[in-house]
Amino acid sequence: MKMYRFRAAALFVGVALAMAVSGASAQIVIGQSADLSGPAAVGVKETIMGSQLVIDHVNAQGGVHGQQIEVIRLDDGLDPKRSLENTRILIEDKKVLALLLNRGTPNTLAVIPLLDQHGVALVGPSTGAMALHKPLQKNVFNVRSTYQREAETAVQHLYTTGIQRIAVVQADDAFGRDAMEGASRGFERAGLAPAVLALADRSKPDYAAIVPQLIKANAQAVLWIGSGTAVTDGVKALRAAGSAAQIITLSNNAASGFIKELGSVSTGVIVTQVLPYERALGHPLVKEAMALAQARGQTELSPAFLEGFVATKVLVEALRRTGPRPTRARLIATLNRFRYDVGGKLDVSYSPQDHTGIDYVDLSIVSEGRFKR
Numbered sequence: 001m002k003m004y005r006f007r008a009a010a011l012f013v014g015v016a017l018a019m020a021v022s023g024a025s026a027q028i029v030i031g032q033s034a035d036l037s038g039p040a041a042v043g044v045k046e047t048i049m050g051s052q053l054v055i056d057h058v059n060a061q062g063g064v065h066g067q068q069i070e071v072i073r074l075d076d077g078l079d080p081k082r083s084l085e086n087t088r089i090l091i092e093d094k095k096v097l098a099l100l101l102n103r104g105t106p107n108t109l110a111v112i113p114l115l116d117q118h119g120v121a122l123v124g125p126s127t128g129a130m131a132l133h134k135p136l137q138k139n140v141f142n143v144r145s146t147y148q149r150e151a152e153t154a155v156q157h158l159y160t161t162g163i164q165r166i167a168v169v170q171a172d173d174a175f176g177r178d179a180m181e182g183a184s185r186g187f188e189r190a191g192l193a194p195a196v197l198a199l200a201d202r203s204k205p206d207y208a209a210i211v212p213q214l215i216k217a218n219a220q221a222v223l224w225i226g227s228g229t230a231v232t233d234g235v236k237a238l239r240a241a242g243s244a245a246q247i248i249t250l251s252n253n254a255a256s257g258f259i260k261e262l263g264s265v266s267t268g269v270i271v272t273q274v275l276p277y278e279r280a281l282g283h284p285l286v287k288e289a290m291a292l293a294q295a296r297g298q299t300e301l302s303p304a305f306l307e308g309f310v311a312t313k314v315l316v317e318a319l320r321r322t323g324p325r326p327t328r329a330r331l332i333a334t335l336n337r338f339r340y341d342v343g344g345k346l347d348v349s350y351s352p353q354d355h356t357g358i359d360y361v362d363l364s365i366v367s368e369g370r371f372k373r
Contacts (some may be wrong), residue, residue, distance in 0.1 A: 007010040007203025027067035028319065028326065033083045033088030033111070034103040034126070036075035039203060039228040043304045047126055048073065050301075050308030051101055051291050058316055065324035069316070072096065078203070078227065083107035084114070091118050098123060099330055101311050104159025104227075105129040105175035106202075108140075115139040116201075120299070121332050123318070124357075128251070129273065130180050133356055139349055142336050142357040143311045147250055148182030150272040151223065153361045154248045157270075158221045163246065165195040166171050167219035167238030169210060169234060171226045179225045179250060182270060195219050205230050207237040214238060214245065221246035228253065232261040237358035239265045244272065259366055266366045273362045275306045276344065277373045285310070285343030303364070303371060310342050310358075 018339040025126050034044045051071070059068050072094055075343045076082035083104065091114060099115070099122040102108050108125045109132075115122055122140050125132060128147035132140050162230050168183060170176040176199075188191055194216040198210045205226070211234075214222060222238070222245050231249050256317065259266045276283045278301040281290060288311050289301055319326055322334040339349040348357050362372040 013187035028370050029068045029094065029096050030069060030071045030315070031087070031096035031099045032071055032073045032101055033076045033086035033090065033093060033099075033107070034073065034101065035078040036073065038077035038079070040078050040103060040167055040170075040252070042228055042261060043253065043255035046255045046302050047101060047103075047308035049298075050305035050310075051312040052308075053289070053296065054309055054312040054316060055293055056296075061289045064316060064319045067324070068146070069319075071100065076104075078107065079105045080104070083232050084110045084234075087111040087114050087209055091120050094316050096120070097326060097328060098315065100124060100315055101126050101308060103127065105131070105178060106173050108132060109174055112137055113142065115226075119332065121328070121335060123315045123335070124307075125229060126252075126307065126311075127175065127209050129175065131178060131246050135181070135213070136351075136353065136355055138272070141314075141338075141355050143272040143348060144251070144307060144357060145312055146182070146331065147179040147252075148185070149248045149359075149361050150274070151179040151182035151225065152186040152189075154223055154250070154272055154340065155183050155192075155361070155362055156192060158246065158248065159186070159190035159192065160221075162303060163220045163328070164192065165218060165220045166192065167195045167198070167217055167222045167245070168220060169198045169214070169226065170309055171202050171230065171332055173202045174250075175227070176202075183223060184226070200226060200230065200234070202230070205234060207234055210234065211237050211241050211243075215241055215243055219245045221248060222246070224249045229256065229261060232258065235262060235269065237264055242341040250274070251303065251307075254307075254371070255302070256302040256304075256362070257367055259371070266369065269366045271303075271364050271365050271366070271371060272305050272356070273371070273373075274360055275303060275310060276360075277362070277364070278303055278371070279304055283344045285346060310338070310346075314340060314348050347359050
């Protein structure tokens, strides 16, 4: 098992995943279990970069009420069983105050019993699973919009552009089934049915079986519900088979690394987004993130970077409001009466009855190696 500690002097650079520990002991310890080595690692790396930028800035300003923040990150390889064990270690052994940006729908659902048992908040899970919104999960505080809304928006967009034969490749797991519910509403509103629905193993999709189904259906577009390399490798296989179908996928793939992995077949791929355009420098949130990034020598942001940035801003603000001696219970109490503009009138608000977060969905298209809107 690998453990990654990131503090004021440590930030992801390139693809390095190294352990960095400063001399002083942190007074506020946060935990994260995420895919640092598996199919979603490229996007996770960028999300962590955005998150760590906030933490480094806060620590450099003296911390929260004079207390430095440390995040202990454990690699789960997108395996729910490893996520569960990582979370047990973080909560029971490492005594973390809260969890932040855990990645993956099955992974997050797997750890909810532990959150409830120990009364630990998970802020900004990096998943849009509806099961984390309804029914309300008392210790999960969502920041981003749902996959269901993204998938419904994706199908509606394709329909409004005149596309009728829309195929779906769906990861055969909790994430895929959840997103498919939203896609189904989109198809129903459009008066359509999927040209084909191909189920894909989460970690090892059988492209030799999937691609011929898409070709046979003469799909004009494919909504590809999957993570990282499961999608990029599939798109490459589809293009190698001669299909020019429009590809659209969800925000879990909204990372610069996703574009790089697609390589020569990236142009024209549509990706749904859950935050404002990362190049809209007039937007207060983007302007803030870019200013901090440039101070660290980084010249570009990505959607995944912004997701980590925003979720961590929410946690830090909740810590500030909780006071100088935060406990797990006090932090949850703060979050349950929380309203915060993360920038540009993007409100995150929670109550004991609603842990939804931001309700925002947009579309981007890959062009010249970048997301554009």
